[in-house]
Amino acid sequence: MRLDQALQEKTLIGDGAMGTLLYSYGVDRCFEEMNLSHAKEVRNVHKAYVRAGADVIQTNTYGANYIKLSRYGLEDHVKAINTAAVQLAKEAAGEDAYVVGTIGGIRDIQKEIPSMEELKRSFREQLYCLLMEDIDGLIFETFYDLEELTTVLEIARQETDLPLITQVSMHEPGVMQNGMPLMDALQLLEQKGADVVGVNCRLGPYHMIQSLEDVPLPDKAVLSAYPNASLPDYEDGRLIYPTDPTYFRTSALDLYRQGARLIGGCCGTTPEHIAAVAKEVKGRQPITDKVVPIKHPSVPKQADASNREDHLHDIAKERRSIIVELDPPKKLNTEKYLRGAKALKDAGVDSVTLADNSLASPRISNTAMATIIKQEYAINPLVHIACRDRNLIGLQSHLMGLHTLGIREVLAVTGDPTKIGDFPGATSVYDLSSFDLIHYIKQLNEGISFSGKSLGEKTDFSVAAAFNPNVRNLNRAVGRLEKKISYGADYFISQPVYCEKQMVEVYEATKHLTTPIYIGIMPLTSSRNAEFLHHEVPGIKLSQEIRESMEKHSHDKELSQAEGIAIAKSLIDAALDLFNGIYLITPFLRYEMTVELTEYIKQQTEKQERKISNGIHII
Known part of the structure; x- marks a missing residue:
């Protein structure tokens, strides 16, 4: 049964964080490269999530694209890293879990770098590498920039009929980085062809539940939620997530009640968190009816125009x-x-x-x-x-x-x-x-x-x-x-x-x-001022005529x-x-x-x- 068909019948459990576990082992490097150099460790993380009850596991390819790998001098290893990642996930999943190829967002609050054309080239290369490995679907996660996500979604939809999972990330509960309500963003993704629309990263369970309260059930797609374990703490130079898995289990039930059919975890979550989620909601019949309270959004008032001058x-x-x-x-x-x-x-x-x-x-x-x-x-x-x-x-x-x-x-x-x-x-x-x-x-x-x-x-x-x-x-x-x-x-x-x-x-x-x-x-x-400006100040050049004119009067x-x-x-x-x-x-x-x-x-x-x-x- 295909992944999208399974989601129509029951609630599925996603996996948790890969980087969090590798980081906890003392690794602080390019996690995606470890598909090649530390294959056993990566495979073991996947196995731990499958044993915990995950129905869907993600390949360790969040940043396995040309742009992000180039930060480590690994830009020529995109294919090798993505290929190895799928193979490791499949070996761990066996017949017990679906394997989805992970593609992470690149843009953050800086919209200008990299350009959209660079993003498209980098995305296409990783997309083709993953599609060649017979995966069960694709998951696009941690996208703060909706323009970037809709762009790559449209490309992927043209290239494959596999299930596509799209997950946005928010700095603030309920709204995208550009101020668009989460409801509108998820509806747009559904219109662009996503099979699953949802939220991951940045927010812990409390704010993610709060955000989904205002989101109606999609017409065709289904909802997903992958919250962080909690807000991170900084202890002895390391980031830690102190959340009790029991709290995560209770929160998973609330996410289910908001209509989420695919529930996993993001930063700070471990196999213990996923096991708690599985015990609470794994296999439940999906929510098919949801009442969303009507809210009237407040409109920011205009700035005071009294006594102001023209621009x-x-x-x-x-x-x-x-x-x-x-x-x-x-x-x-x-x-x-x-x-x-x-x-x-x-x-x-x-x-x-x-x-x-x-x-x-x-x-x-x-x-x-x-x-x-x-x-x-x-x-x-x-x-x-x-x-x-x-x-x-x-x-x-x-x-x-x-x-x-x-x-x-x-x-x-x-x-x-x-x-x-x-x-x-x-x-x-x-x-x-x-x-x-x-x-x-x-x-x-x-x-x-x-x-x-x-x-x-x-x-x-x-x-x-x-x-x-x-x-x-x-x-x-x-x-x-x-x-x-x-x-x-x-x-x-x-x-x-x-x-x-x-x-x-x-x-x-x-x-x-x-x-x-x-x-x-x-x-x-x-004349000295003229020479300094001409030779030493960026962006200023003087003509030879002006420099000579100033030189004539340098004595006075x-x-x-x-x-x-x-x-x-x-x-x-x-x-x-x-x-x-x-x-x-x-x-x-x-x-x-x-x-x-x-x-x-x-x-x-x-x-x-x-x-x-x-x-x-x-x-």
Whole structure:
């Protein structure tokens, strides 16, 4: 009898964790490779679960794909590892259990790496290796990303008519990572051709039961549940799961009552846990009728719109807009910084932007300085957020804090690596890339946290993204802009441009985009400053003409600064004909320079407007 037919007649018992047992033996390596090097140990784990009462055992192939095996230098052993895994499981199962080929999810909260095309290639290779070994079905488990799971499910359904088991994982009970209710996710998987839909990993029995309470029985598919033993504890440098198998037995009955027909275990479960489950529900007649309470989901309320200014991306679409970067000071005296912020406000800038420890060097928190200039001078701050310094927890907490403070303009950047900064031995976190960060900030704008649960209120962030036009292949850089737009970027802020010809090239390459670009201009202060920027700062290149011009005045500080201002004004003249958004970068807190350039932009804009007005009047 086929596995899917058996599930129509009775409740089946799945196995428990493979990695947990191997880890408990003192193994902390690539568990899938052990199919080759420690075949006896793997076979014995399978046998232990069959003796405990498991009707369905999984091959030890959760991470046996090209992408995950490459972390261990084993990417050329995909076929050998998967083939051996099926053979070991079959030897242990005999005629007493079904053998399903396990394929685990690859994506986590980072959506950008690896790409979907890489995922497809890696999945197809493992799929074909498993299908060649005459398995009884396939199980796709621990998928947090529903897009990834539906993609591989569709491919598998085209390749085989074997029973397909699909199991999602949730960070929060009842909701997927993208905020979709579990019920909707399982219904989608059923529509895509899954024979079994369910949940595994991350949650213990309590929260998994709670999640399934809101899930009706599928029309055609059946439900499965593979909870973790409990929340893990950390003891003497090792993760342990202290749950009593007796509790797992009681929980198995509750999972059965929620309609689960295939019940096993995930992280922390052992043959003792599975034996307890088997004693309680093995062979029971499936639940065929279930009442699901009607719930009215709460809709996150909109962020408070009172007394808020227009977003910068809206301003740049309507008129000339000027933003000025004034980086927080590296020392604790803030007097000069605040004078500069006030001067820029008085000059009429639309926003003061504050970098997030640029060049990986510590400064006063940009959130602290942004709050002060917002509250004391009514300045609209644009806060840069680097992925380098905060993990996922810190990033979401930080953004929630900015929302609470009423700060709505943010720039999402990956951040310079720590090795170039003041503390080269510090850790670079990079839980997310700038692409991922843009995506998740927009998810907050829907009132959904990074993990998928409701925030109770929608944020109202306008998300800027960085643009570096100082590259050899401008078209490739524009391709990155288009990708960032697809992730949700509202506007772009560019690295400084030091060539009028390049300004035109950037315009021509980006004029098809409707997303505004604030073109970067940073006045030079000296010849040494120019040479440093050109040779040592990533993403900045100066023309030979400008470097020579600054060199001519290297003997005089005031003349050098005046020449830097003149060069910047020339660049501004070129920019004003092409871009509505101008991004001035203040060098070394010399805000007098950017104040002067702001006033110059205002004057030139008024001249342009008068010319246009006169032209219209003549017509």
